[in-house]
Amino acid sequence: MARFFPLTVTDVDRTTREAVAVTLEARDGGDFSFTQGQYLTFKREFDGTELRRSYSICSGVNEGVLRVGIKKVTDGAFSCWVNEDLKPGMTIDAMEPMGKFHTPIEPDKSKTYLAFAGGSGITPVLSILKTVLAAEPLSRFTLVYANRSVSTIMFREELEDLKNTHMGRFNIIHILETDAQDIDLFQGRIDGEKCTALFANWIDIASVDTAFICGPEPMMKAIAQSLGDHGLNK
Ligand SMILES: Cc1cc2nc3c(=O)[nH]c(=O)nc-3n(C[C@H](O)[C@H](O)[C@H](O)COP(=O)(O)OP(=O)(O)OC[C@H]3O[C@@H](n4cnc5c(N)ncnc54)[C@H](O)[C@@H]3O)c2cc1C
Incomplete structure (x- = not known):
């Protein structure tokens, strides 16, 4: 029980x-x-x-x-x-904590992580991100974070602080549905087409060891499909 x-x-x-x-x-x-x-x-x-x-x-x-x-x-x-x-x-x-949404922390390894989060899907990703940055000092992390607008970005300041503290190891790309962005690619919803463009210009997918996705189901499916199409089945 x-x-x-x-x-x-x-x-x-x-x-x-x-x-x-x-x-x-x-x-x-x-x-x-x-x-x-x-x-x-x-x-x-x-x-x-x-x-x-x-x-x-x-x-x-x-x-x-x-x-x-x-x-x-x-x-x-x-x-x-x-x-x-x-x-x-x-x-x-x-109840006590549950769930297997993680990969083991290996403090001596140098790994490249990529995570996609949509809205409140940031919560487990933030836990993974902070743990990796603190406990795997040689690893790097890119976060693609999708939200409706700047005002709905959860943990915005905390993420900025992490970026400043771990410059060179942590990179964040905000994708906003309604707010205009300097770069067109960073506006709209994340779908297969946007993933392909991100992988062509902004994210070196070949170097990624581990990817996490957490968000609304259609977004997760589109990203998983795109990661598979680009040779990442992790
Ligand atoms: C493993 C896991 C982790 C999660 N982590 C997070 C997290 O970190 N942060 C987070 O914010 N959420 C998270 N969620 C989602 C969360 O568990 C809840 O599903 C969410 O907060 C909604 O719960 P609620 O009781 O507020 O809404 P509910 O009362 O369940 O209602 C949800 C929606 O359904 C509608 N609805 C309710 N009853 C009816 C009805 N009879 N007829 C028609 N429509 C109805 C409501 O209007 C509402 O829009 C997670 C879910 C899972 C499974």
Whole structure:
């Protein structure tokens, strides 16, 4: 049977108008140590009905904190409650971390990572990114991050800080659906055609060892297809 443990909310930080980062602390049992890319499953009763929802951990393993990023879904029961009503000091029940969305960290290796994230799909990717930058000092990471507009980019400042701290090892390409960009290629949605153009001019796909994709299903399918077409089946 699934076991839930109480976690104390220690911080609720608004990362965009529609999303918060929630920091949690284990209080009474459960092993909440985690691997980068894992998720937590929460439960809560809404009007007498129990709902369970999963949210990816967005902190790096090295950070020593447990944090999730939750984007408000229009009329969504759990995500609206978190964004509107959850406050530090409150308790929330969660199962221990689960999930296999990661590759092993090899501190002595020099690897090239490529990740695609769409909207709230950034959360597990951010955990992987921060862990790789901290624990695999010879590795490099390129993130292609798709959003509607600048104002909906979750963790924008944190990503900028990471870019400045790890210059030369971490590169980020923002693709925005509605906001104009200096470079035409960086506007619109990510589809097969955009991937081909990115691989032709901006990303050396032949050098990529490991790729991660997390976002809406059509976006993930188009990218996976394109990566396969370009010889990357990882
Ligand atoms: C492994 C995993 C990791 C995830 N990680 C994250 C993460 O890191 N961050 C994140 O923000 N999300 C994440 N998600 C998504 C998250 O779990 C929820 O699905 C999301 O927050 C919506 O839940 P909700 O309760 O707010 O919405 P729900 O109440 O489930 O509603 C979702 C949508 O369905 C509509 N709807 C609800 N009921 C009905 C109905 N009866 N008829 C018609 N329409 C209806 C609502 O209007 C809403 O638009 C993850 C999901 C999984 C599976």
